[in-house]
Amino acid sequence: MNKRLDSEISSSGGKLEDRQCADSAVESNRPPGGEPARAGLGSGGERGTSSDLRASELIIDSLGAEYDGLRDDYVRSRSSSTLFHLTGWSRAVERAFGAGRRDLVATEGGRIVGVLPLSSCRRALGGHYWISAPWGVYGGPLADRPDISAQLVAVARERAEAAGVGRIELRCREDPGLGELVASDLYCTFRKPLPEREEDVRRTFPRTERKALRHAAERDDLWVEEGHHLRPDLERLFLSSKRGLGSPGLPERWWDALEAELGEQYVLHAARRGGELLAVSLTFLHGGEAAMYYIGTAPEANRRYRATTFLIASCMEWSVRHGYRLFDLGRSRRDSGACTFKVNQGFEPEPLHYRFALSSAGAGVPSFHPSNPRTALLRRTWSRLPLWACGALSGRLATFLP
Template sequence: MASEQPDQVSVKQPTGSEAAPSAPAVTKAKRQPSELERLQALIPPVYPEPVELTEAAQSSGRYRCDVSQTPPAGWDDFVRQHPRATLYHESVWLKTVVDTMGHEIAYVACYLESAAEEQLQAVLPMIRQKSRLFGDIWTSIPLVNYGGALALDKNAEKHVLKAAADFARSSGARHLEVRGYHKQPTGWPERTDKVNMWLPLPADSETLWKGFSSKVRSQIRKGQQNEYESRIGGMELLDDYYRVFSENMRDLGTPVYGKSFFAGILTNFGSSARLIVIYCKGEPASCGFLVAQETGAVKLLEIPWASTRQAFNSLNMNMVMYWEILSHAADTGFDVFDFGRSSKDAGTYRFKKQWGAMPVQLYWHYALFQADELPAINNNNPKFKLLVAIWQRLPLCFANRLGPAIVKYIP
């Protein structure tokens, strides 16, 4: 049976004066990406573009992992070319921590080997912190929010993670903690209660200002009504920075890093590490430690440490400081400002969110060797409540003298 054909419709084409005027072309407005989409576009890929292996390497497919106390050949070159690399993966950062705190370090490297050659496929740095109070732990990487494996693909990542865990277990450690902002292929227990807060930046501070809520702008203006001065610099600001930072840490009940640690970072990283100090009525009131780095194609400014003295909280010096930092970052070409780590929905999370910052999920993975529960080394742990209360009452000179010997063991 023949298929039915649709009816043929004859359409009369208008001619001459009957012709209708042509409709004006309609240009559809291009949809602008949302802030969330813009943020997601700034997060670099977990793995680089696939690299073309030599025929010899392809035919081998064997992985070998080495662990050493010094960076193997090609470590820093591999790190700098990886889209997820951070300054903290580089050997100069790791050496700074070891030199100022005296910790043991392990560079875990994974190779794809063949009869003719071997090619670096993944790296993972980790640092050991061993004490009676906090236990024996390896962390990749302590003191900061980023770490973990950098790999060319998931298979190499699995191998380097396993090698790291095997080495940490054989050392007698209690556990290995691996930090990062992607879910690493471990199968280990993980903690996801922390996020980093990223703010995508516009091209200039004027646009940035217009994007703030009226409440934020009002709080900044209130602080600016006071007699204040903002300085961004290096070693010349360290004493004033440390005065603010150490006093605030004591008031929070947290041991403070030694001044030599911050001096080491400023010395080793040059213009990539800067200090900001806000002075109010001639007194150092607020401070921040700024780290500039490129993660993939993204130019990022991070503030891993910041403080304000309690006496200046009511004067909104904290708001003034963050405005000074953010306006500087926008006007000098940074793509993202990283406010640092917060617990979800905590007070610091809400503070950062009001500026327009959005959460980037952090994944902390744990290879447990001598424990069944995830570690809880923080001020909320009942085990440390009494110690926190005692610390808050210490004279500042004592807290600054004792603090570095304790805090260096807290990951």
Template sequence: MYSIATLALQDSRKSEWDQFVKDQDDGTFFHLSGWQNVLWHSFQHQPHFLYALQDNRIVGVLPLAEVKSALFGYALVSTPFCVYGGALGPAEVRRALEQAALEIGQRLGVNHVELRYKQAQDNDWITRSQHATFGCTLADDDAAILAGIKKNQRALIRKALQTDLSWHIEQNNDDFYQIYSESLRNLGTPVFSKKLLDELQREFADSTEILTIRHQGQAVSSVFNFYFRDEVLPYYGGGKPIARELKSNDLMYYQLMCHAKRDKACTFYDFGRSKLDSGAYSYKKHWGMQDSLLHYQFKLVKAEQLSNLSPNNPKYQLFIRMWQKLPLSVSRLLGPLLAKYLG
């Protein structure tokens, strides 16, 4: 049949792993082997990247990493800081990889094992669908892309196009991090370390890019993007407080769609995950994109029930309000100490 092995940090099978991921219809950017190095070097989250072999050929993969915190608990996740995960391969191989993951979780003594599947699975794991992912096929040109956006959202973009806002493709992440960290502070959310961006750009040099909107030379909105096969994924994005007035966030995402189609030959725009009934969920619905429920799955190991780390959890509301009042310099200093456990 097949055997299950663990990918080492420096492993000759990494290229084979990545090719397998790219060949799977449900393979995603977040299944790539490079996340192993990113998670370890950014946060020291111990990876357990499992693969199944048959006749010495990879027939299934499951990226996993430990997230251990005295405050937020201990979990084995596929995959931290990623919106998609879970096992890839034929159904029987996925079930075997899931069982191997559970056995690792039991050996480690984690609270639970979490697999972030996009599609529903035929297994006995607990399924929690609290998020949806959004996306659309990219039309042939800028005008057609704009015409495909819902009327009200399209009007905001047209207004922004008539201003002196300019867009720029960048690799330097300094402006992006300043904007993004301020956006998260304003939301009451700790920001991760800038080292994560550095590691992502190092590990995925040909697949990462930053698009920034500037107003009178000053960066006002910026988004950090991934490219995978024929898809573009605007993954981390934010804007200055003035962005709402300038409509610069709206312009930013539209210009990314146009750039990805025109300059990168992308055919699909993955607008990412949002919690159901959240502000981000409503914003993406206004673009007219199709939403699909995500099927995150869990196995309890030491925990008696699933934890709720959502910002909608009432017990975190006081913390969120306090965080929103922090000086930016303090939030940037303290944020990475907490955010590394919130991926």
């Protein structure tokens, strides 16, 4: 019989005090088959005595929302963590898209030693699948040791199978070393260190892009504006840009949820020419990294003024001024136009190590993406829709496109 966790968490060090058992703080949030997992080891990896076991037992389970702050403290302490590992991201996707949280937390000796953010996302034709982390580009297990990461994934697979979920998707930035999972090399990411001085930022761009940046500033008089008041402009231009690419945008409820949960962890910038709005971007801030994640551009803004290149350079300069050490330009599909564009900005592609756990006969790696030729007609049709129709339909479709 399961006992309820009646521990309290101290305010420092991420310690779970006086833990009586391995159960979650909120048993009602546990999915079917969601028994706590235990793996006790003494020193040297051997099974220890009862006193050793109490000190070193690895316990994997769900924790209630009241422990989100402690989890986030752990995430921020890990150099390999991302903003998508924070509980604020999980809360935002649950608030906007109804994707229930299935997060797992590993504790050892009363301390958090690993987390695996997971959300249960709806399928358009019924059923669910679990993703770490949906509507984000990074995710997967985050732990003190590789064996803890493997245990987190193993428990997730057990619970998913018990819940009738056929697929788990782990959006790992680095190789998780989980050879038994199905790998995908569809995406790569683009990151580079920032220089110490703001005036050196533009030297990191290739010569042709440096020339375009000089023209943007000196000939076209482009300038940068900053502030959260730019959000409506971002929503509008992002939807328009996605329509041009033949893809749905994001509904207003997503931007609302993002602002409510993570509003202090991003900054908005706009590129303007006089009073004309050319582009707006949203840059996430986490640890020492700044990540330009969303951008919307006005029609002809790039062809005439190279607005995106100007905004990338401006955001990089802003990041240097504010002490950030690395700039992330986000993921793109290999061999896509976006991939080529990012290389032309002086970024080198790094492979993303997405992994899939398939537990049912009909489950497979997702194939509904723009690189699939079968989506070409849908994309052409979408790009011809009026913007109001794209907005209305995006609100419905976004739930199924995590």
